Amino acid sequence: MLTWNDHQLVLIIARTGTVAAAARALGVNETTISRRLAGAELAAGSTLFRRKERKLVPTAAGRAVMAAGEAMERALAASVTEIGGAPATVRISTVMTIIEHMIAPRLPEFVARHPGLVLELVGSNETASLARREADISIRLQRPERGKLVARRVGRMRFMLAAREGTEPANYIAYERDMDGLPEIVTIMARFGNATPVARIVSLPAICRAVQRGLGAAMLPDWMIASTPGVVAIDPPVHVERPLWLVVHEDMKERPAVRSAADWLCDTINMVRPGTGEMPHTP
Structure with missing residues (x-):
C-alpha cells in the first residue's frame, strides 16, 4: 500500500521532471530519491515513470498516483488552513542546537511536503509551557513527568x-x-x-x-x-x-497541522546519522 510519502514523492518527481531536481527540492541525494521511487513502484506493483527526452514522465499508473496525491494535498491544505485563509502555523520549541543541526537543514523537504503549513521554530533553553500554549510542540531532552502531555521518543x-x-x-x-x-x-x-x-x-x-x-x-x-x-x-x-522526546499537549495531538508537523519531525530526527548530524543515504 502506498503511503502519503510515496504519493508526495511521485508528485515532486512529476513536477520537477528529474531525479536530480526532486533531490534538490527535498534536500536529499539522488540515490535516496531513486531508492524511494523503487520502493513506491514496488508498493504500487507497477512502473510509475518512463523516461522521455531526459525527463521522467508519469505512466498511467503514475498519473493515478498523482491524482490521489493531489487530492491528499487539497485535503491537507483545507484542514490546516485557519479561518480567513491564513496559513496554519505550528510553533515548535527546543534548544537552538537541535533547530540548527536537525530541523532547519530539512525545512525544504517539509515545505515541499506540506504546502500551506508554516513552522515557527523557537530556540530556548527554557521549557515552553504547552499547557499555556507557549508552543504547540516541544522537543525535550527529558520526558515530562506531569501534565496532560503526550511524549514519544524520537531520537x-x-x-x-x-x-x-x-x-x-x-x-x-x-x-x-x-x-x-x-x-x-x-x-x-x-x-x-x-x-x-x-x-x-x-x-x-x-x-x-x-x-x-x-x-x-x-x-x-x-x-x-x-x-x-x-x-x-x-x-x-x-x-x-540523552533521549530526545517530542511532546504535545493531549488536547492538541489530533489537530491536523500539529499531527503533520509532529510526524515529519519524528521522521527527520530519527534519520540523523550518529556522529555527523547528516541524513543517511538510505530512504
Missing part, C-alpha cells in the same frame, strides 16, 4: 568529551550554574575531579567555538564535533546519551 543526543585537536586540556567548560545537574555536566565534572570550570557558557555553539580556540574541554554533541574543524573527541569512553 537521541550523544555527548562526547571534546577538545582542540592535539591538546590535553587541564580545564573544562560548563553551562550556567543551575544546569550542573545535567548528565553531561555531571560526567565532565567527575572527569576533572569536580574542579571549578574555566568558564560557563549557556550556548553549545559558543562552547564549541571556545573549545576550538583551545580554552578547555567540553561535552559536545557528536555531530557538532564531526562538523567543527580542529575539534576532536579526546576520550571516547567518556560520553553520555
Whole structure:
C-alpha cells in the first residue's frame, strides 16, 4: 500500500521532471530519491515513470498516483488552513542546537511536503509551557513527568568529551550554574575531579567555538564535533546519551497541522546519522 510519502514523492518527481531536481527540492541525494521511487513502484506493483527526452514522465499508473496525491494535498491544505485563509502555523520549541543541526537543514523537504503549513521554530533553553500554549510542540531532552502531555521518543543526543585537536586540556567548560545537574555536566565534572570550570557558557555553539580556540574541554554533541574543524573527541569512553522526546499537549495531538508537523519531525530526527548530524543515504 502506498503511503502519503510515496504519493508526495511521485508528485515532486512529476513536477520537477528529474531525479536530480526532486533531490534538490527535498534536500536529499539522488540515490535516496531513486531508492524511494523503487520502493513506491514496488508498493504500487507497477512502473510509475518512463523516461522521455531526459525527463521522467508519469505512466498511467503514475498519473493515478498523482491524482490521489493531489487530492491528499487539497485535503491537507483545507484542514490546516485557519479561518480567513491564513496559513496554519505550528510553533515548535527546543534548544537552538537541535533547530540548527536537525530541523532547519530539512525545512525544504517539509515545505515541499506540506504546502500551506508554516513552522515557527523557537530556540530556548527554557521549557515552553504547552499547557499555556507557549508552543504547540516541544522537543525535550527529558520526558515530562506531569501534565496532560503526550511524549514519544524520537531520537537521541550523544555527548562526547571534546577538545582542540592535539591538546590535553587541564580545564573544562560548563553551562550556567543551575544546569550542573545535567548528565553531561555531571560526567565532565567527575572527569576533572569536580574542579571549578574555566568558564560557563549557556550556548553549545559558543562552547564549541571556545573549545576550538583551545580554552578547555567540553561535552559536545557528536555531530557538532564531526562538523567543527580542529575539534576532536579526546576520550571516547567518556560520553553520555540523552533521549530526545517530542511532546504535545493531549488536547492538541489530533489537530491536523500539529499531527503533520509532529510526524515529519519524528521522521527527520530519527534519520540523523550518529556522529555527523547528516541524513543517511538510505530512504
